[in-house]
Amino acid sequence: MNEIVKDLTTDDTVTTLVERQRTFFRSGSTRELGFRKEQLKRLRNAITRGEADIIEAVRQDLGRPTSEIWTTEIGIVLAEIKHALRHLSSWARPKRVGTPLLLQPGSSRIEYEPLGTVLIIAPWNYPFLLAVAPLVAALAAGNTAIIKPSEQAPHTSAALAKVIGGVFEREQVAVVEGGVEETQALLEQRFDHILFTGGGGIGRIVMAAAAKHLTPVTLELGGKSPCIVEKDADLDRAARRIAWGKFLNAGQTCVAPDYLLVHSSVKQPLTERIVKAIEKSFGKDPKASKDYSRIINAQHFKRLTGLIGNGPVITGGESDEEARYIAPTLIDNVGWDDAIMADEIFGPILPVIAYDDLDEAMEKIESRDKPLALYFFSKDRTLQAKVTERLSAGGITVNDTMAQFINLQLPFGGVGASGMGAYHGKAGFDTFSHAKPVVTRSTWPDPSVKYPPYRTPLAILKWVTRRSM
Ligand code: NAD
Numbered sequence: 401m402n403e404i405v406k407d408l409t410t411d412d413t414v415t416t417l418v419e420r421q422r423t424f425f426r427s428g429s430t431r432e433l434g435f436r437k438e439q440l441k442r443l444r445n446a447i448t449r450g451e452a453d454i455i456e457a458v459r460q461d462l463g464r465p466t467s468e469i470w471t472t473e474i475g476i477v478l479a480e481i482k483h484a485l486r487h488l489s490s491w492a493r494p495k496r497v498g499t500p501l502l503l504q505p506g507s508s509r510i511e512y513e514p515l516g517t518v519l520i521i522a523p524w525n526y527p528f529l530l531a532v533a534p535l536v537a538a539l540a541a542g543n544t545a546i547i548k549p550s551e552q553a554p555h556t557s558a559a560l561a562k563v564i565g566g567v568f569e570r571e572q573v574a575v576v577e578g579g580v581e582e583t584q585a586l587l588e589q590r591f592d593h594i595l596f597t598g599g600g601g602i603g604r605i606v607m608a609a610a611a612k613h614l615t616p617v618t619l620e621l622g623g624k625s626p627c628i629v630e631k632d633a634d635l636d637r638a639a640r641r642i643a644w645g646k647f648l649n650a651g652q653t654c655v656a657p658d659y660l661l662v663h664s665s666v667k668q669p670l671t672e673r674i675v676k677a678i679e680k681s682f683g684k685d686p687k688a689s690k691d692y693s694r695i696i697n698a699q700h701f702k703r704l705t706g707l708i709g710n711g712p713v714i715t716g717g718e719s720d721e722e723a724r725y726i727a728p729t730l731i732d733n734v735g736w737d738d739a740i741m742a743d744e745i746f747g748p749i750l751p752v753i754a755y756d757d758l759d760e761a762m763e764k765i766e767s768r769d770k771p772l773a774l775y776f777f778s779k780d781r782t783l784q785a786k787v788t789e790r791l792s793a794g795g796i797t798v799n800d801t802m803a804q805f806i807n808l809q810l811p812f813g814g815v816g817a818s819g820m821g822a823y824h825g826k827a828g829f830d831t832f833s834h835a836k837p838v839v840t841r842s843t844w845p846d847p848s849v850k851y852p853p854y855r856t857p858l859a860i861l862k863w864v865t866r867r868s869m
Contacts, residue, residue, distance in 0.1 A: 439568075450566070454563065456555075457528075504842075509838050522598075549575065551579035595823065596618070650695060656746075659745075660730075705719050711733050772818035773804065792815055793818070811824060813827070
């Protein structure tokens with residue numbers, strides 16, 4: 401295949417596009433490990449070549465600073481590619497497993513085969529990362545893929561189509577741009593797997609459409625991720641790390657701390673330190689800071705500014721509709737039943753709830769939907785173990801935010817309402833592979849005991865089965 405491919409057209413219908421991808425998959429090329437590695441390298445080269453375009457596109461969509469775009473959108477994808485290239489041979493190698501006496505002489509192994517043609521539906525908040533990181537996993541596992549970027553980040557969607565279209569034949573990897581109509585047209589097709597990242601509402605639509613074809617889904621959803629700060633926590637570190645995790649991309653991060661649960665004895669010193677950390681990062685006027693992002697669109701701006709009236713503002717609260725700017729905001733004395741605690745905030749507003757008893761705070765968390773992320777700040781190892789063992793969440797970081805997302809040795813995904821399935825590193829390879837069990841038996845011996853007519857007394861059968869399975 402040529403390095404530069406000319407086919408940038410989208411004149412094929414989604415039906416013919418999927419059919420072309422299936423035909424290509426059946427050619428068997430993607431099964432070869434050498435081919436897969438080559439595709440990953442081509443993707444890496446294309447991203448490196450298109451870096452300036454990608455950065456500019458994300459900047460236009462979300463007003464984000466260059467260094468942040470590079471690290472969170474491009475850097476993580478390049479790390480995924482490097483990790484996959486380093487480990488792919490070992491991930492894909494058939495694994496020998498034991499064979500019970502009953503099946504001897506014989507051998508058993510697990511072979512990893514690609515699923516076929518997969519669909520990746522991406523959201524707008526990290527519009528490059530969340531489209532391309534799943535693609536890395538899909539290619540590593542030997543699939544063909546169609547990516548549907550979010551129409552709400554149109555510049556990145558176009559940049560993605562250009563970067564991918566520049567190196568891949570559409571029968572191998574294709575970007576289908578568009579909104580609801582295009583996504584629904586894609587969802588009518590039969591795919592071998594769908595990885596969807598977005599909200600739970602659309603996740604349900606995707607899952608229902610997939611059910612018609614019995615297509616397995618990975619749903620990377622969101623939710624209200626709690627951030628608990630105990631009285632013994634290192635408050636300086638906690639404040640800095642919480643402010644970073646919350647206000648990165650103006651809070652439009654699926655694993656951002658959604659609300660702060662702080663022991664009442666340290667609420668004031670902690671919030672004072674968070675205010676200072678905000679000022680240190682973005683200055684006295686975050687609007688003038690080159691390092692502070694904007695809200696994606698007018699609709700989300702309206703939704704978010706509507707949440708600010710929920711309680712006394714500790715800091716922030718200012719907004720500018722035209723600039724889609726909302727200041728980093730902390731809201732005090734929030735109650736569990738307040739409107740701001742109903743849905744994921746997905747913006748730069750941090751409600752503060754004080755607690756006196758950690759067990760009660762944990763009970764409150766347990767009574768709600770399982771979150772995508774959970775953060776706990778404390779130096780006490782017994783308390784750390786208590787929280788990580790008892791509370792369920794897609795992932796947990798102790799004494800920092802977002803670290804569970806960054807370590808490619810860890811599977812990333814939700815649980816319960818925050819999603820199903822996982823990717824990143826090997827988990828991504830596994831998601832897009834079928835672990836196929838293969839048993840090879842010797843042709844000899846072939847005792848007649850297993851065949852009808854059954855003449856062996858049951859007691860003997862039981863004895864043999866118990867000892868040989
Ligand atoms: P969304 O659910 O609105 O949209 C995601 C995708 O679905 C887009 O590509 C969009 O075109 C498509 N879509 C929209 N309406 C559709 C419909 N009716 N039928 C079919 N497809 C449709 O999500 P969003 O607003 O882009 O992202 C925000 C949500 O995503 C938040 O809840 C956030 O927590 C979650 N999220 C999760 C992760 C994760 O990795 N778990 C990452 C980022 C965002």
